[in-house]
Amino acid sequence: MIKDIEIREATLQDLPEITSIFRDTVRSVNSNDYSEKQIKAWSSGADDMDVWKERIENLYFIVAEYRNEIVGFAHIKKGCHLDGLYVHKNYQRQTIGSKLLRIAESHIMAEGYEIINADASITAVDFFDSHYFEQIKKQKKSYKGMGFASSIFSKKL
């Protein structure tokens, strides 16, 4: 397990690193659970710079840094909804996702919310299970013209 992970709020300068982590993680990690066509559509979201810019500017958006390299990120919308959580493909299972989640949960509690909700890909089900989330419902989300199986998870803080 690696130590010395720093968590901080994202800035617009982080855009290139954030979008390349997103693209690479979807292509190499989520590709275990989704079809080639789905992965192509999903990872192409990395190119929607205006969307990422808007997220960084308007959401609670944090990055995990290790030796000056961004190795993961998370963002929260609507106060208590974990909308995205991605860890660099070369740093999976090193507790970076757990650290990002812990800081996100602290922020949500500090804002006065008592629950956290999360949109979970099939890939992340075991991660949310291991953090005592409850699966509320399975759903099919539409993104760039494709359907994606995912689940809503929730936990009382």
Ligand SMILES: CC(C)(COP(=O)(O)OP(=O)(O)OC[C@H]1O[C@@H](n2cnc3c(N)ncnc32)[C@H](O)[C@@H]1OP(=O)(O)O)[C@@H](O)C(=O)NCCC(=O)NCCS
């Ligand atoms: C889900 C994700 C964020 C987890 O991040 P991570 O840094 O690898 O997770 P952690 O190392 O903190 O894992 C904590 C625990 O979660 C569970 N877990 C995480 N990934 C798992 C996997 N692939 N299979 C089984 N259990 C898993 C384990 O219990 C793990 O503890 P352990 O390693 O001691 O067994 C990461 O796998 C990821 O980037 N996935 C692709 C993007 C994605 O689908 N994001 C979901 C929101 S859209």
